[in-house]
Amino acid sequence: MIETLTEFAKDVRDGLSKDNKTLPSRYFYDEIGDDLFVKIMDTPEYYLTDSEMEIFTDRTDELVKLVNFDRKFDLIELGAGDGTKTIHLLKALPKSNFKYIPVDISSNALDLLSQRMKKAMPDLEIETRNLEYFSAIKTTESENPKLVLFLGSSLGNMLDDRAKEFLSQLAKCLRKGDKVLLGLDLKKSADIILPAYNDAQGFTREFNLNLLRRINEELEADFDLSKFEHQPVYDETKGIALSYLRSTEDQTVNISCLGCTFSFAEGEVIHTEISRKYDRPLVDQLIESTDLEIEAWITDSKEYFADIILEKH
Ligand SMILES: C[S@@+](CC[C@H](N)C(=O)[O-])C[C@H]1O[C@@H](n2cnc3c(N)ncnc32)[C@H](O)[C@@H]1O
Incomplete structure (x- = not known):
């Protein structure tokens, strides 16, 4: 099975197997992600x-x-x-x-x-x-x-x-x-940067959650998108903005293409993006x-x- 996995599948498996879970940001950009990113660029906050x-x-x-x-x-x-x-x-x-x-x-x-x-x-x-x-x-x-x-x-x-x-x-x-x-x-300052990653119309939130939708679609997974929330953070001293997906409850997600399940505790986060300043x-x-x-x-x-x-x- 391992030999036939796509790079996307391997990256998802490796990222979600870490103690501090991650997903690479380059997978944001499928057709839906491209369209959402254009909408984000048009928001007054970005x-x-x-x-x-x-x-x-x-x-x-x-x-x-x-x-x-x-x-x-x-x-x-x-x-x-x-x-x-x-x-x-x-x-x-x-x-x-x-x-x-x-x-x-x-x-x-x-x-x-x-x-x-x-x-x-x-x-x-x-x-x-x-x-x-x-x-x-x-x-x-x-x-x-x-x-x-x-x-x-x-x-x-x-x-x-x-x-x-x-x-x-x-x-x-x-x-x-x-x-x-x-x-x-x-x-x-944070008051300018943070809203750019959390626009009022919710496009950045959708963009972040789109990663899970993509995994559902392409890797036959059962992420319930309503049980994860978009969480942007900005550390002003370091000049680093981070985006996370936060699990709102204890849950287990099955990814059929990988033949495995991943557990998420309430409050546990998946790191999805860094935006260095x-x-x-x-x-x-x-x-x-x-x-x-x-x-x-x-x-x-x-x-x-x-x-x-x-x-x-
Ligand atoms: C944040 S957008 C920026 C688009 C444009 N440069 C701009 O300034 O508006 C990033 C673009 O890079 C592409 N991209 C991300 N990682 C890439 C990679 N490793 N190789 C080639 N393209 C990549 C994405 O598909 C997306 O279209």
């Missing part, structure tokens, strides 16, 4: 999108000067999602100077993105990659220089050690002069053992969010 959008719309010329190359380049976007911010940069760059390569593990997100881009920019040279981040970069071996976009503070979904390793692995895939445009959410010393620390150097640090007017241009030296 300042991250508005802040980064302000940089992409009001500072476009500056961005273009910083990221454009004097010859044709590959613009690779990791975890591209719906590309609503990216499109402003793509429109401002000289059309024939780049190929756009959006990468996403969600084929649904990529299909929607591709349709939208082709409609808005019929001349855009676009090549989608429905792969994991690094598998996608490895399949993009051309002589062209690279600009890698990693927006929306997606790096913050990794613990610092993992983020460090990610940046060092990314740097190894790049050549001298290649660039990274990295969008990071900055440290700020950054400042300059932390970013310096994350890139210190890579060949990446900060070329520019652009923030929105409220200084909630930063888009950082890194160059490989």
Whole structure:
């Protein structure tokens, strides 16, 4: 049985078998999750999108000067999602100077993105990659220089050690002069951050619970979604937001595809997401053992969010 398990099944089994139960956040993004994430980005509480959008719309010329190359380049976007911010940069760059390569593990997100881009920019040279981040970069071996976009503070979904390793692995895939445009959410007070992970319309709650619905559907499980609640927490001193699913009673859940059951005590939590917040010393620390150097640090007017241009030296 073990041999035939999908990666999703193995990750669910491993995560729920730990003393402190976890589920990887990348499984949020199926068709329903993609749609909920777009709704979350539209909520007034989710300042991250508005802040980064302000940089992409009001500072476009500056961005273009910083990221454009004097010859044709590959613009690779990791975890591209719906590309609503990216499109402003793509429109401002000289059309024939780049190929756009959006990468996403969600084929649904990529299909929607591709349709939208082709409609808005019929001349855009676009090549989608429905792969994991690094598998996608490895399949993009051309002589062209690279600009890698990693927006929306997606790096913050990794613990610092993992983020460090990610940046060092990314740097190894790049050549001298290649660039990274990295969008990071900055440290700020809990009264701004916490509502972003607990919107009044309940989309974040649904997004978190969607993980259990997905396990029910894809792994034939019997999670009762009404017996789990969304629990966001923000530690202001550390600058770390965490999302949990909290069991509201003692219960047992059967996952048929895994052939096992998991027990949950009342109040026990499953950790589902981390959203790290950054400042300059932390970013310096994350890139210190890579060949990446900060070329520019652009923030929105409220200084909630930063888009950082890194160059490989
Ligand atoms: C939080 S959304 C951000 C979307 C977009 N970058 C933005 O700023 O709005 C993260 C996206 O990354 C994709 N994703 C998550 N983990 C991934 C991985 N390991 N490899 C490729 N794509 C991934 C998800 O499917 C989702 O579309």
